[in-house]
Amino acid sequence: MINEQEIDHLAKLARITISDTLRARLLGDLNSILKYIDQLSAINTDKVEPLLQVNEIQNETRPDTTEGRIKSKDSLLVGQSPHHEDKYTKVRAIKVR
Numbered sequence: 001m002i003n004e005q006e007i008d009h010l011a012k013l014a015r016i017t018i019s020d021t022l023r024a025r026l027l028g029d030l031n032s033i034l035k036y037i038d039q040l041s042a043i044n045t046d047k048v049e050p051l052l053q054v055n056e057i058q059n060e061t062r063p064d065t066t067e068g069r070i071k072s073k074d075s076l077l078v079g080q081s082p083h084h085e086d087k088y089t090k091v092r093a094i095k096v097r
Helices: 004-013 020-041 076-080
Strands: none
């Protein structure tokens, strides 16, 4: 179990100051948490499968299929651009200096 010196050491590591009343409360809380962990550790779990997920939901995926190619002349992007030629949209040149 944890003692007051360990609480002070943890406070020093966390760079916080704690009052005597808070130290006493932390001491009780941490010791009760550790006692509960000891109870859980005492349970035999040798024949228990590891639990990966709480509920039995599985991801449902759809197969990757192609719906056909988009014809470039019918493409929304090319069709909506003010300047286009065949399957290309015309834009101004970008020059990097």
